[in-house]
Amino acid sequence: MPKRTDISSILVIGAGPIVIGQACEFDYSGTQAIKALKEEGYRVVLVNSNPATIMTDPDMADATYVEPITPEIVARIIEKERPDAVLPTMGGQTALNTALALFNDGTLEKFGVKMIGADADAIDKAEDRQRFREAMDKIGLESARSGVAHTVEEAFAVLERTGLPSIIRPSFTLGGTGGGVAYNKAEFEQIVKSGLDASPTTEVLIEESLLGWKEYEMEVVRDRHDNSIIICSIENVDPMGVHTGDSITVAPALTLTDKEYQIMRSASLAVLREIGVETGGSNVQFAVNPKDGRLIVIEMNPRVSRSSALASKATGFPIARVAAKLAVGYTLDELTNEITGATPASFEPSIDYVVTKIPRFAFEKFKGAQPLLSTAMKSVGEVMAIGRNFKESVQKALRGLETGLDGFNRVLWLEGGGRDEITAALSKQTPDRLLIVGQAFREGFSVDEVHAITHYDKWFLRHIAEIIAEETAIMEDGLPTDAAGLCRLKAMGFSDKRLATLAVRGIHVAGGLGETQARSSGLLHDALKMMAGATSEDEVRALRHKLGVHPVFKRIDSCAAEFEAITPYMYSTYEGPLFGAPECEAAPSNRKKIAILGGGPNRIGQGIEFDYCCCHACFALEDAGYETIMVNCNPETVSTDYDTSDRLYFEPLTAEDVLEILRVEQQNGELVGVIVQFGGQTPLKLAQALEDAGIPILGTSPDAIDLAEDRERFSALVERLGLLQPANGIARSRDEAVAVANRIGFPVLIRPSYVLGGRAMEIVDSVAQLDDYIATAVQVSGDSPVLIDQYLRDAIECDVDALCDGEQVVVAGVMQHIEEAGIHSGDSACTLPPYSLPASIIAEMERQAEALALALGVKGLMNIQFAVKDGKVYLIEVNPRASRTVPFVAKAIGQPVAKIAARVMAGEKLATFPPFKREFDYMAVKEAVFPFARFPGVDPVLSPEMKSTGEVMGIDSNFAVAFAKSQLGAGTRLPDGGVVFISVKDSDKPVILPAAQQLVALGFTLIATGGTARYLADAGVAVEPVNKVAEGRPHIVDRIIDGDVALIINTTEGWQSLKDSQSIRASALHGKVPYYTTAAASVAAAQAIAALRGAKLEVRSLQDYYNH
């Protein structure tokens, strides 16, 4: 069936900001979809509030709206653009819910917009628990015993039938927010309440517990002709009870017979048919009773999902691309798989390797959050690894996580622990349970024992036990001295680093003495090396190379080598000889090539923004005629999409893995260099190892990067350039820290060196706090020093992104933060251009940026943070590499900043590119988005430590409206009337006064606590006093809980005040009441409310902004 000709323009709805449960996989799917639709000649209109996406690049869609994804705004876009159809299946739950709302309110019908991919009824049937259950009954598939409840009383009635433990799932939420597992009635009531709250329809599903059952997912693609195929089966290592996004998973399913697999396959197809997903990708989740194979359908997503991204990367089948083509009328038999070039799209992928996904968590960022996994997703990213067997795959995944693991590292706190202690640890669903399983085997637990506690399938456990047994053997016997022996270990996935650790431990099991001595030089080290075979990663590598043991590269071809595929998509493995040398399929080309190292798994502080930069480097260097080689291990990204680079290596970003790739790539053609400055800290950390191996690094030299990161070297440079820095010092002990702080004067900003995302950064007001901090910081950063800076209280912070080619400097953007200095820049809202800074200050920052770039010899991108206080510009930090703000700047100014940087790094001059526009008739506001709602018990307050997962951009003709849009995009609906609660610290009182006056003028009622109430009353503002929590009831929290408060403005000074007001923020978060914890943002919010009054938000495409 050919494509539809009754439609010519299509609206694609994106997923908005990166949040837990909805990450950059939807940029990947949306980008693929837009490309596929454009290829077919459709006019594509896109809405997505997330500026860090590739899909919102102005050359992707025909009209790109970086606007909040709300039904009202999308309706405005529809009214303006009049698309013939809307594709709601590429933007996660956000897009699905928005499209459904537009269907329900009649907007789609009014403007004659058809839904393609999935229609409203199919979406509703899949999402509505009761209808889904009925649909499953109809086709004879079992669902868990369950019932729907809209009140707590109804919930208890259902519980009578389903029993404890009980699973509670709220309807229409993403990532299972508000759901959980209850083991007793009190817990049940609590989770039901939070679930009812979280559900937009105040509905929860209560289910019988399937805890301990095996969990599977099937990725299905269907066309309008009812042809359906399975792209990939996924088996969860974590059994039922842990959200699939938080589970360790493998592909394909490994513990099913063909008969069981085919039952699941047929059931998946039946589910799609019954739900009525007309075309596209869907995923169906199953639980299987390991005792008798009883199969239960858990849920289905009638859209491309996180698992679809994983399945695409795991198999080499471009699900989103194919789904987009099917949505416009093609059938599977009419399409070919563009990745392989060899197989039709209707070919079910067969794979000849094992894929492991391990999620990455960020509990350490959220003080007070319990690191326990449940049915509500908490992970912020994931790593995927490919190996020829499970052992290799899982060990590659562990080292690819970048959490300091190089395999099954020991769990020190359990070492030598009693059986009870280990049993207790195993029984908890914690993020590091896999490592605890390994430790349990070390401590003598059997596979059966671990299985009984964890319900991990014994098949996986046996392999893990074998890895641990092999580790013990290495510790006893040292490293093998022959190629076959070493190759055997490498084929089990052991990293060089892990082998070195094991070898060293083997010769000196007592204490850490062996490790310390191995690191020394001289006779003792040589003796140890003799005994162990090797004592360091470098020595293992040298031994390996001496024996000629290298990985080979295999291709991901979706057909297990049955057909010749052109796929330039590879992974490494270790093979023994077959009829001669081990077969390597890398076939490096004879071209001039550049490798771009990606950012690895997403984490707070290093996410989609860096992947965006890596993608742009690929696009730009390809344009410049180079062959581009991407190395990354994050399956959610666009960078690991098949057409982003010329060659893709899906590998962990460790020195060992990257060096082996480059070794092979250097066997033919010319490796011009490697770009390490675009993927965040991950590739930067590899720069030294690459340089040591003689690999050319493109752009700014690693030494210049180090200079900028090294406080002492950097201070010398700043002094030489005559620039101003906050007073600072470096301390390597507690006493040194106290001395430095006293010299500078409190408050000070303190942090460990070499950190990303402000990890463990705090503002400290006293020696007592300093002491408290030192204890934790040293734990965090080992023996590296702490940095102490003068904290410029209430200063305005600015970010400057600039390009430099070594001779010329071009400032791409100056951003003014809305939150004052001291809030992590990644968590601050900011504007481009600055909304309140005088031109002279901006000019001064640009002058300093130029001086710094030239002094550092920057070739490529540079980011500088300044603080402005009392008319003086202080230099806070310089990072001569791609920063988190690059995509925002690029979107705001309409210039491909990262692309230009990549070409400059490859040797081109800035003068050859057209100059940037410096005057704007609009204002762009970036706002951060936080996952606090996922972490009950955590104080939702901003600090120097980054906590946001994503960002949105609001863009409009003036600051107030742009800010309002940024708030709306981030999920905050500013009120149009009602009660505003104000409680601010003394220094903020004059700042807040005009905002208070403005709000009263707008008809709001003000309530305030003690000092603030008095201050406002004295200034002639009508205000009603309200009790602080400590002042007796009813107090402010009572009023917030009663739904009486529409807006909260609450700033604090010092720890006590912060602690006292925690319940205010917690109840605001819980009650979804907008709240601001800084004066500047509160003032901006008041302005935004005024601007919104009576006015309808207008929408305008980026292309329109840029072309005027």
Added chain:
Amino acid sequence: MADAATSHAPQPQGATGVLVLADGHVAWGKGFGATGDAVGEVCFNTAMTGYEEVMTDPSYAGQIVTFTFPHIGNVGVNAEDLESHVDGAVGCVVREDVTAPSNFRAEGEFDAWLAAKGKIGLAGIDTRALTRRIRLSGAPNAVIAHHPDGKFDIPALIQRAAQWPGLEGMDLARVVTRHEVESWNGGTWALGQGYASSPTTPRPHVVAMDFGAKDNIFRNLDHAGAKVTVVPGTTPLDGVLALAPDGVFLSNGPGDPAATGAYAVPVIQGLLQRDVPIFGICLGHQMLALAAGAKTTKMHQGHRGANHPVKRLADGVVEITSMNHGFAVDNTALPDTVEETHVSLFDGSNCGIAIKGKRAFGVQYHPEASPGPMDSFYLFQKFIESLA
């Protein structure tokens, strides 16, 4: 490709198994299953599940199966998943050591089961490289050998592989067919219920000619409503007719359709002349085509997996099918009496025919699945309905 100089790789320490190709190439690994040696053609299968079914599929008679999926043996073996009781493949080559099974249906371990069946396993081989070699230069004849003491007479094994005549022209169906007429009893499998037993009500009678059939074919015929009598593939026309069939089924099987067709094609022609409804699968399909005047060709590249898309030409529907064939009906030279009904979406090769004016059709793929998807079960129903 390795040249002769690298082919005589020295035996690595601990090697207890070996694959010796007729051209002298030697691949060392770890033996499992039965000990001894066996000769056959090395083929591959890309299915990720169903190794037990594959190893008991008579179509693999005379073959050594290379499993492209690295982990084989995960779910052990059980009595239900057998596809026949005859000798199919003589051995298998896998990437990973076989581990203990983990599945509630497992009744035994793959390793011990293979040994009991007299089939040889070889682990530790880069099966992807071997598959690529087969794809590029054809399926080689080889000896698979397993000796726990690690003692192998390589020159003798090379000679044995080289002297083996190969599958071409080989009538293996004669070896794996039943030798007695059998009244089939048993329907399809369901989780928790096992195989259904056949109803005793009167039903149309299908005589199934066994050229090396998988049992799941008979179960599906039964399930679709037929009373099934299985007869040896060598049964002459009057022997078939004597059973008073309402329809005749032609099974899959190993080897060269030309060799088996020498005696089976005349039988099929006789059935066609008498307007007996016919349904053929794989080898049966090819011989039906030969009987109707079509030709079969050796494919440049066979199809071997459980994931192949086939287009049903009547309505454009795509069926995902299980395939295992190296010969195909030549669809560039079909006689007027033969209509093409299905084609491969991979290479356009023929996947189904119907004989015009007759109630006779065949498919190249395996609608009985096992292993593989169940998309094409309708064909059994279609056949039984045609018997009315």
